[in-house]
Amino acid sequence: MMINKRTLRQVVVFVSVASTICIVLFCQTSTWSFHTDACVCNCAMDSEGLLWFSQRYKPSANVTLNTKNSPLDFHTYWWWKSLQNESTVADYKKVVEVLFSLFPDKDHYSDTSPSRCRTCAVVGNSGNLIGSHYGALIDSQDFVIRMNEGPTKGFEQDVGSKTTHRVIYPESAVDMDETTHLILLPFKILDLQWLISIFTTRHIDLTYMYVKPSVKADRNKVMILHPAFMKYIYESWLQSHGGYPSTGFISLIFALHICDEVSMFGFGPTKDGVWHHYFDDFSSDSNGGPHDGGSEGEVIAQLHQKHRITTYKGWE
Numbered sequence: 589m590m591i592n593k594r595t596l597r598q599v600v601v602f603v604s605v606a607s608t609i610c611i612v613l614f615c616q617t618s619t620w621s622f623h624t625d626a627c628v629c630n631c632a633m634d635s636e637g638l639l640w641f642s643q644r645y646k647p648s649a650n651v652t653l654n655t656k657n658s659p660l661d662f663h664t665y666w667w668w669k670s671l672q673n674e675s676t677v678a679d680y681k682k683v684v685e686v687l688f689s690l691f692p693d694k695d696h697y698s699d700t701s702p703s704r705c706r707t708c709a710v711v712g713n714s715g716n717l718i719g720s721h722y723g724a725l726i727d728s729q730d731f732v733i734r735m736n737e738g739p740t741k742g743f744e745q746d747v748g749s750k751t752t753h754r755v756i757y758p759e760s761a762v763d764m765d766e767t768t769h770l771i772l773l774p775f776k777i778l779d780l781q782w783l784i785s786i787f788t789t790r791h792i793d794l795t796y797m798y799v800k801p802s803v804k805a806d807r808n809k810v811m812i813l814h815p816a817f818m819k820y821i822y823e824s825w826l827q828s829h830g831g832y833p834s835t836g837f838i839s840l841i842f843a844l845h846i847c848d849e850v851s852m853f854g855f856g857p858t859k860d861g862v863w864h865h866y867f868d869d870f871s872s873d874s875n876g877g878p879h880d881g882g883s884e885g886e887v888i889a890q891l892h893q894k895h896r897i898t899t900y901k902g903w904e
């Protein structure tokens with residue numbers, strides 16, 4: 589069969605154009621993937637910021653508890669046990685066994701990679717949220733982490749309506765909807781027993797105060813923060829200042845570990861220097877209880893200054 593010259597020329601032109609396109613595409617693809625490998629999220633930290641951050645951030649930290657990572661070394665166990673008084677102390681190992689017969693026994697959020705870009709909103713309960721109109725911005729983040737009783741109903745415009753995670757402990761627990769992960773912050777072994785109890789026998793209604801014997805939540809979405817994670821935050825992020833970190837600060841470091849970009853809302857005082865909740869007139873103290881509000885505030889300011897998180901104060 590004869591191939592005429594015209595057809596041959598067309599084939600040659602086609603092949604050369606096609607390969608040029610391929611080369612261009614390949615180059616663009618590899619340039620593009622080079623950039624994504626280097627940075628997709630949080631690209632603004634300079635080398636000084638990165639150094640400061642790497643001295644505190646431990647990427648290998650066990651964030652949530654599971655059967656495999658549950659053994660506590662001697663120092664962690666005693667540090668954790670000293671946080672709150674317990675009159676009767678159950679066997680930690682036995683309690684953990686029951687825990688993970690009920691709740692997902694997984695390595696949650698072990699999907700860290702340079703190309704992941706998950707965004708988190710950490711929403712505190714400060715009165716500085718009132719009138720902020722942050723609701724839409726908060727709801728646009730992949731994860732919205734709230735703490736304790738912080739409500740959304742009636743406050744949607746300022747605090748949003750989405751809650752993917754709610755960090756609680758027995759004394760601060762509230763009911764949650766079926767889309768929310770209950771994140772238990774355990775300060776004692778009794779807190780782990782309480783978590784079991786609210787989904788089974790409902791017989792525990794007293795710790796150092798009355799606690800809810802049952803809580804509405806999806807059992808398959810329950811996660812428990814690792815006691816060693818709390819100790820790591822205390823030592824590495826707060827240089828062991830204060831008694832132990834506050835729920836807000838723990839939630840922030842939790843977000844730093846499971847998300848790639850973190851925005852913080854509802855922390856600190858109002859514009860007029862008043863510390864109170866957005867949902868009641870209860871005034872909260874900046875330096876209240878066992879927490880070192882000063883050290884925590886300083887770390888948060890540094891994280892913001894070094895462009896690792898964005899804090900929204902409710903004004904400006």
Ligand SMILES: *[C@@H]1O[C@H](CO)[C@@H](O)[C@H](O)[C@H]1NC(C)=O
Nearest residue numbers: 648649650656657658659816
């Ligand atoms: C996490 O848990 C595993 C299993 O207990 C342990 O071997 C490992 O050292 C822990 N990681 C850190 C950073 O402590």
Ligand SMILES: *[C@@H]1O[C@H](CO)[C@@H](O)[C@H](O)[C@H]1NC(C)=O
Nearest residue numbers: 670671672673674796831878
């Ligand atoms: C533990 O109990 C002792 C004695 O009752 C008390 O002095 C101490 O303040 C308590 N500690 C905590 C963290 O509640």
